[in-house]
Amino acid sequence: MIKIIKKYWFLAAxxxxxxxxxxxxxxxxxxxxxxxxxxxxxxxxMLTPVFICVGLMDVWISRESMIKFMGVHSGVKGAVVxxxxxxxxxxxxxxxxxxxxxxxxxxxxxxxxLLFLCASASIRIxxxxxxxxxxxxxxxxxxxxxxxxxxxxxxxxxxxxxxEDDKRAIYDNAERLI
Amino acid sequence: MNSVFTFFLYGVAxxxxxASFKKDRNKTVLSLKKAWKMFVNVLPxxxxxxxxxxxxxxxxxxxxxxxxxxxxxxxxxxLIASLLGAVTLVPVLVxxxxxxxxxKNGAGVAQIAVFISTLTMVGFVTLPMEIKxxxxxxxxxxxxxxxxxxxxxxxxxxxxxx
Numbered sequence: 422m423i424k425i426i427k428k429y430w431f432l433a434a435x436x437x438x439x440x441x442x443x444x445x446x447x448x449x450x451x452x453x454x455x456x457x458x459x460x461x462x463x464x465x466x467m468l469t470p471v472f473i474c475v476g477l478m479d480v481w482i483s484r485e486s487m488i489k490f491m492g493v494h495s496g497v498k499g500a501v502v503x504x505x506x507x508x509x510x511x512x513x514x515x516x517x518x519x520x521x522x523x524x525x526x527x528x529x530x531x532x533x534x535l536l537f538l539c540a541s542a543s544i545r546i547x548x549x550x551x552x553x554x555x556x557x558x559x560x561x562x563x564x565x566x567x568x569x570x571x572x573x574x575x576x577x578x579x580x581x582x583x584x585e586d587d588k589r590a591i592y593d594n595a596e597r598l599i
Numbered sequence: 600m601n602s603v604f605t606f607f608l609y610g611v612a613x614x615x616x617x618a619s620f621k622k623d624r625n626k627t628v629l630s631l632k633k634a635w636k637m638f639v640n641v642l643p644x645x646x647x648x649x650x651x652x653x654x655x656x657x658x659x660x661x662x663x664x665x666x667x668x669x670x671x672x673x674x675x676x677x678l679i680a681s682l683l684g685a686v687t688l689v690p691v692l693v694x695x696x697x698x699x700x701x702x703k704n705g706a707g708v709a710q711i712a713v714f715i716s717t718l719t720m721v722g723f724v725t726l727p728m729e730i731k732x733x734x735x736x737x738x739x740x741x742x743x744x745x746x747x748x749x750x751x752x753x754x755x756x757x758x759x760x761x
Contacts, residue, residue: 431727432647439650453653460649467605468638470612476634477615480626512604515648515725518732519637525732535741542719543745547604548695555699556711563759564712567752575744579737591734598640598732599633 468516475519479526479599487527495530503533504572507540514542525595531588532580539572644728651724655686668701668710680710681749684717685742686724694718709757716749 443450491499510517517538524534544565552561583591619627668676668683698711721742722729729738 429643432643435647435650435654439654442654449657452657453650456653456657457649460652461646464645464649467608470605470608472634472638473612473616473631474608475637476630476632477612477619477627479633480630481619512608514719514722515645515728518725518728519641522637522732531737535737539720539741539745543716552695555695556702559760560708560712560756563756564716564752567755568716571745571748571752575741575748578744579740582740583737587734587736591737594734595732599637 464515467512468519471512471516471519475523475599478520478523482523482527484528487524487529491524491529491533493530495533499530499533500536500573500576503529503536504540504569507537507572508544508546510541510545512541514538517541522595522598525592526599528592531583531591532576535576535579536572539575540569543568543572641728641731644731648724648728652687668706668714672707672710676707676710677713677750677753680714681717681721681746681753684714684749685721685746687718707757708760709753712756713749713753716752717746720745720749 439450439453442453489495490502495502521534521538524537525531549561549565552564616627619630668680672679694715698706698715702708702711723742726738726742729741732738733741
């Protein structure tokens with residue numbers, strides 16, 4: 422029972438607010454529902470291939486090879502692999518989280534998972550041209566250069582701040598997710 | 600462009616599925632089962648997030664954004680821009696043209712930079728989902744640090760562009 426409440430309280434709260442607004446302010450609420458409806462389709466469309474790939478990664482990638490490439494002792498090479506993996510993907514943060522989950526489950530180093538996650542969210546090579554065309558060359562490249570430094574800083578800082586117990590909890594949690 | 604990338608992902612997924620199926624039928628079925636399980640696992644949170652974002656977007660119009668983060672809005676404007684970026688979940692592809700439009704209409708460079716950075720790096724509404732994958736401490740740290748760094752970067756970008 423507690424498990425069910427824990428899983429659904431957020432959804433229940435949001436649905437309740439939406440229902441209340443449907444009565445108080447039906448006009449604005451229709452905008453909300455239309456947005457949510459259109460985006461459910463978008464999100465499902467985007468997430469389907471991501472989940473399929475994550476499922477396949479889980480089945481086919483061995484723990485040994487993941488540890489070798491991005492594990493605790495993978496050093497600079499592992500960080501570079503994580504960073505490169507991140508910058509070539511251009512999916513929103515929410516779609517990256519399942520991928521981060523499977524990386525953790527297979528024994529990738531936490532700082533490398535963070536590198537991948539942050540790099541992918543903020544540095545998107547497929548989108549660079551688009552950013553240049555709307556915001557200009559200087560703006561884009563100033564942000565690009567700064568973002569690389571920021572992403573590395575974030576991964577290093579979080580890695581330092583997490584205790585061994587925190588890290589173990591993250592790995593245990595990833596084990597349960599997929 | 601975003602949809603091009605999505606189609607590319609579909610292509611990759613289909614090719615990988617085909618290769619996997621040819622190699623080992625049972626393993627492929629297992630992988631699809633896992634994908635489905637994962638999907639059902641995050642679905643309630645997704646639905647909630649979408650409804651919540653809808654609630655916000657229905658009330659925050661582009662005109663409102665334009666009014667509060669003008670060029671002379673300074674640090675206060677940056678604060679507001681960063682909060683907007685952190686709570687909204689707009690695809691970057693939509694955000695870039697909007698940002699360009701705002702710049703043309705006199706919004707400040709630093710405000711726009713902080714908006715884009717927080718939009719992509721900080722996810723307030725997706726935080727529950729992130730906690731699910733990274734546990735509380737790492738997820739919150741990642742968001743807080745991204746938020747702070749977004750400010751630093753925006754000030755630098757603003758200075759470079761002046």
